[in-house]
Amino acid sequence: MKNITVKDLMVPLTGFVSVSEDDSLFDAVQALEEAFDTHDGIKTHRRAVLVSGKDGKVVGKVSQLDIIRALEPKYNQMDDSRAMSRFGFNPKFISNMLKEFNLWNKPLNEICRKATNIKVKQFMYTLTEGEYVDQDAPINEAVHQLIIGSRQSLLVTKEKAIIGILRSTDVFKEVCKRIKACKL
Structure with missing residues (x-):
């Protein structure tokens, strides 16, 4: 098999749903619900949508x-709740956090009513430098970025413009295909 580059596995940007940073959480939910991937004839919902700024460029x-995290704003009181999961806290510690911060103390129906008042820019994940990869980069460079950054995807660029997304699921499929093609 030939060596491949990022552009060989990326999904073009036109294949992704996007919302505006000024849209509501409700709008983001609808966009995710309407966005499907089809793999081997099976439809599955997308796991993320892109966020566009006022200039139409991807910002998050x-x-x-x-x-889900946006529905409970008390997570913002914790230093970095996203990074905490990497430290392997035990179940007792996690349970105590739930009580200490009084998280998820209202019925889910009541919490979800807030969805139209929360703007995407309040909870979106803002992109960092390590989440971009050039379309002509060898796939091994992108794999390294995915692993080191514990990322599900990378934004693919061409001359600094975002043109697509490289998803870890697509990289995994390619790895599986190559493993199966090996003679053991």
Whole structure:
């Protein structure tokens, strides 16, 4: 098999749903619900939508987890709740956090009513430098970025413009294909 580059596995930007940073959490939920991937004839919901700024350029991402996290604003009182999971806290510690910060103390129906008042820019994941990869980069460079950054995807660029997304699921499929093609 030939060596491949990022552009060989990326999904073009036109294949992704996007919302405005001024849209509501409700709008982001609808966009995610309407966005499907089809793999091997099976439809599955997308796990994230892109966020566009006022100039129409991609400024962030919103994942399913970001939406759930946004419904409980007390997570913002914690230093970096996203990074905490990497430290492997035990179940007792996590349970105590729930009580100490009084998280998720209202019925879910009541919490979800807030969805139209929360703007995407309040909870979106803002992109960092390590989340971009050039379309002509070898795939091994992108794999390294995905692993080191513990990322589900990278934004693919061409001359600094975002043209697509390289998803870890697509990289995984390519790795599986190559493993199966090896003679053991």
